[in-house]
Amino acid sequence: MTTPVQDLRGTPPVTDAAAQLARYSRLLYERGWMPGTSGNLSVRQAGGLRDTALITPSGRDKGELTRDDMVTVHAETGEPRLHGQLRASAETCIHAAVYRTTGAEAVIHVHSPYATVVACRAGDPARRTTVTLTRFELLKGLGLADPAATRVPVFPNWSDVPRIADDVADWLHATPDAPPGLLIADHGITVWGRDLAQALARLECFEAICQLLVLGARPREDHLP
Secondary structure, eight states: OOOOBOOTTSOOOBOOHHHHHHHHHHHHHHTTSSOTTOOEEEEEOOGGGTTEEEEOBTTSOTTSOOGGGOEEEETTTOOBOSTTOOOBOTTHHHHHHHHHHSOOSEEEEEOOHHHHHHHHHHOOSSSOEEEEEESOGGGGGGTOSSTTEEEEEEEOOOSSHHHHHHHHHHHHHHOTTOOSEEEETTTEEEEEESSHHHHHHHHHHHHHHHHHHHHTOOOOGGGOO
């Protein structure tokens, strides 16, 4: 059973993974971080269902989703597990890449404004780049082995989404100390955690740090790991 998550508006805990996804989708939509039909969230199932994940559907307003709209997929491949359900997000393969290379139990992808600005400024259309983060107090909220500094990857926004997923998987395999988040050039941010609550907290930390960068904060190169 999914760990209970306290509803962020003070209502009783929600234990159903699909209902959690609907709640968090609505929250992020209301923040303006998933405008239109953009963004996607997923949760990996527990126990004997660990090979399964639930993910938000493609092309749907994230502020109006219900638990019945969630799509069941194979957690580590992104392939659909049930017939007759809605179509999974086009970025399901990126979620699957995170699940098969990390200990993540939940993944969130949004177009929060400051992280997206940083992704636009730092991204390259043809190669992976990185954004160095140092000295920010909020780095302590990311669960890093060394919260003094980290490098966040910025992946090219290939039109072939599985190619992005392959890049992500390669990076995570090769970078065991990678932070729990990544950027896609001209696109947005993806974060993960042990559940949706932790993933959201990390997303808030990343977004706040990106806001500071946009406002003019600069890292000191002598603090790089």
